[in-house]
Amino acid sequence: MKKIKEFFIRSRKRLIVAVSLVLILIALVNIHFIVNVASTSNDECLWKGKKIGMDSIAIFFDLVKVEGVTWEAGIRNGDQLLKINGITLPDVYEAQRILNKVNEGDSAEYSVRRADQVFTTYVKVKKLFSFHLLAQNLLALIWMLIGFVVLTAKPDGTVQKLFYGIGAASVLIGTQVILQSGYFFNQVHLGSFIGLGLGYLWALSICFLPFFVIYFFWTFPKPFKFLDRKPVKPLIFIIPGILFIVTFTIEIMVFGFNSISIDYFLFAINIMGILVALSYIVGYISLFVNYRRLKTKEEKKPVFIILAAFTVVIAASLYTGLVAPAITDTMFNSPEYYTPIILIVIFPLAFAYSIFKYQLMDVSVVIRHTIIYGAATISLLAIYFLAVYLLGQTISQAIGTESQGIIAGAAFIIFAIIFQSTKNRFQDFITEKFYPEQxxxxxxxxxxxxxxxxxxxxxxxxxxxxxxxxxxxxxxxxxxxxxxxxxxxxxxxxxxxxxxxxxxxxxxxxxxxxxxxxxxxxxxxxxxxxxxxxxxxxxxxxxxxxxxxxxxxxxxxxxxxxxxxxxxxxxxxxxxxxxxxxxxxxxxxxxxxxxxxxxxxxx
CATH class of the missing domain: 3.30.450.40 (GAF domain)
Structure with a gap:
């Protein structure tokens, strides 16, 4: 056990790189699925399911957009949808799965009942991807990229680990779009093992993310004293552990065994969504309180930038969640009203700016050192290579090409010796000019x-x-x-x-x-x-x-x-x-x- 622990400690940076590359790839795949695979078929209306028996549900049209594609097909509010492309519809979920198979611009055959009359019409299908999911996954990708830099610079820091954890959990939550593509869109056929693995990671991430967020903002920029009380830290990990067991069990029973209704799973998602939203509200309040605790302007500047961006994120989320639904009948009819949610991506960008400019989380010093010393060394190397090449060409022209190989070899040996000694002096010069304190x-x-x-x-x-x-x-x-x-x-x-x-x-x-x-x-x-x-x-x-x-x-x-x-x-x-x-x-x-x-x- 001791040797295994030592191996992980020694290999930690390589593991961070490997895991981060996988997570970044997953984030890119999530975005691809949102835009190209999991876009929802849109007929510019709302379907409402109504129970008409013990086991049967009737689907009725509502909020049909005037002069929209469904309106143009002759369908009105209150009409009943019976079939799509000749397939009888047991519920709205199956109806959506069938419609999602239709390509954008093609028409779907609707069988509709109005009073005692049944008629067939054709509805031209539009496609709509979720701005909300796109914004969330862009935020996750940017946060993950910054988190990789943060954790690489200081792998032992609690704040750095939590920041990285938020990014990783956000990326894995985004895999829901891949799972939905298999269930609602029939575009992806996931094997049982892959589906189970993705479901496990999704449930784990959505249960732990709220507590990562709360713990991070209780620690950043300065930890609150109540964190030292004995029950606090254990509860931060025990509670999400219990939530994960419940959520994953529901997930298995719904999608693995089909033993309970999908409504239980949707209820669990809603509860976890509320927890995530509450965690960011708690985080916002905690950051504001922490900002007030800071004494000097130098300490407050970077935190103010993050707090301002956080305010924009909260405002964009409240608008999209409360205002947009109130001023529109449905997202399918007025998707443009929901686009401001994209503003949430400025949150990780604010962290990136503060990290680099104000040396936040002990990262920018490492970045600046790497950039400056790397650029200086590469520039010096290029100058030496050019000098050696020109020297070799000049000597070869003077004494002939027969000894060109020997001349080149000798020149590079001399170059290697001179470069090493000059490089050290050059780096000392860079340190003196760019980092006088150091x-x-x-x-x-x-x-x-x-x-x-x-x-x-x-x-x-x-x-x-x-x-x-x-x-x-x-x-x-x-x-x-x-x-x-x-x-x-x-x-x-x-x-x-x-x-x-x-x-x-x-x-x-x-x-x-x-x-x-x-x-x-x-x-x-x-x-x-x-x-x-x-x-x-x-x-x-x-x-x-x-x-x-x-x-x-x-x-x-x-x-x-x-x-x-x-x-x-x-x-x-x-x-x-x-x-x-x-x-x-x-x-x-x-x-x-x-x-x-x-x-x-x-x-």
Missing amino acids: FAYQKVLISFSNEVSTLIGLENILDSMRNTYVDGLKLRKFAILLKDRETGKMKLVRNVGLSVNNLELTAPGLMKFIKEKSLISPNVVVEQSDFQNVFPENAQVLIKENIYTIIPMVIKSKVIGLLLFGLKPSGSQFSGKDIELLSASGTQSAIAIENARLYESEA
């Missing part, structure tokens, strides 16, 4: 790592560490904790900016955390989202003190202390290259501290 940190921490090993005496080492991190990095919040050899607790020995002077941390989950994280990266960092698991007794104290990053000082699998950091002067959290530099300096500090302690114990 470049300054790099110089300070490299210098400190070289000097700390020469210091004598524990107090001198601790003073040097405090001066380097506080003065050199210009930090307002910083602390050093060392492990007490008798109690095993981490005790505060130096600090700047903390309101407590006698801080003691117990970390029962620290070693397990370090072992798991070291499988992924040698640079282990404990972030605010990890505090509850690693420091269960002191998590709230650390959060209250505005500590965001903790670097363990480790020697030979033994933790000797912790470095606590607040935010950088820019207001952002340490991440990426910063963590590498802090970890390296922390390791050098740990060696110096341990040597000083050993010297004092022997003195």
